[in-house]
Amino acid sequence: MNTQHSRALHLQVVADVICPWCFVGKRSLDQALDVLAGQGIEVDVEWLPYQLNPTLPEQGMERKAFRTQRFGWENSLAMDARAVEAGSKVGAEFRYDRQSRTPNTVAAHSLVRLARVEGGAVLQDGVVDALFVAYFTDGADIGDHAVLERIAVEAGMRPGAVSRALEHRSDVLRFEDSVRATGLNSVPSYIVDGQLLFSGSTSVDGYVRALSDAAKRAA
Template identity: 30%
Template sequence: MPNLKIDLVSDIACPWCAIGYARLQQALASLPDLSVELEWHAFELNPDKNAPQEPILPALSRKYGRSEDEMRAAQANMMNIAAKLGLNFHKMQQRFTCNTFDAHRLVKWAATENKATEMKQALFDAYFGEAKDVSDKEVLAACAAQAGLDKAEAQRILTGNDYADTVTTDIAKYQQAGISSVPAFIINNKYLISGAQEPEQLAQSLQQIASESA
């Protein structure tokens, strides 16, 4: 059985990262003979921890130089895509910008408990589905509990600096490797697949890489 290592660089604040992972799941479901090891890596769309939070639509409008109506339409399109994938994006247009460094710290901790994916999905649900502030420590601890992790331990981690160096190193590593947008799928430390590819296209790429690696 072919084995692939997938390093998935993403941010909790990135809707295409949630979509990209859901599409990866569909792609892998169509490749039952493929054995995959997945590791999540950190990326920050809003790296300034001291930046004031603001409503997402005007923030995106300013960032991309497009009107709020255009951004609203783009977000609505993502909501439709997400719904077809079974993702909860119900309140993605009601969310605010926020820094995700502490959320990434919890993902790193969750990985030591073999629950990194559950943690990521709980964070995606909170941010896009419920428009919760995923920089807030109580929200983050609740997400940890939802992911099946110990809430008290999550709260302890959040009051200190556990995994901060791990996240900082992770972010720097992939920035230095030239990753400037997410999601980014790095296969076997050799192949890069950028963006939330359609499941069929992603499956084809993975199958080809597996064949070349066999």
């Protein structure tokens, strides 16, 4: 095993849990992390919040109405088709036919932050993955607190997680403000040691190369 890189990389992923390319990127990144682990490169992943739709009402909006207003419905369908095709190659299943609402994601991001505080990177990653699957594959409304509570408990969090997560709402908004202040305006984006590595999802090999190069620079 190659153990020349002894220091674990701290990778911060700026993402929204209703961003299709963040879901595609996570599936590719997960595979890349397995490859990197085999090379002796450890990566500590931390998920940071970013709202694609910060002006959405707290209860969200009916999906077709929102997407028509923002993108135009025909354009929205074409965007969905591209995500479905990309996801099929990496194990990210999109079932847009099951979705009915576009949610406000502050509560979901607060839950993700709480997972990091209570259970570290492993629990946070599990909650993020469960949120992606709930929204994109199951068509669940992840702005609904009852849905979020179910996701949290199934991911291994203690009951009452959504109520506890409310304490982290201000942290989420502060994190997001600090990210936007850097000029970053697209997700997913990847930050190592405070420096932007790249934005946008890429292939498994692309993640391996970028993180391997970052590990060499850190060493």
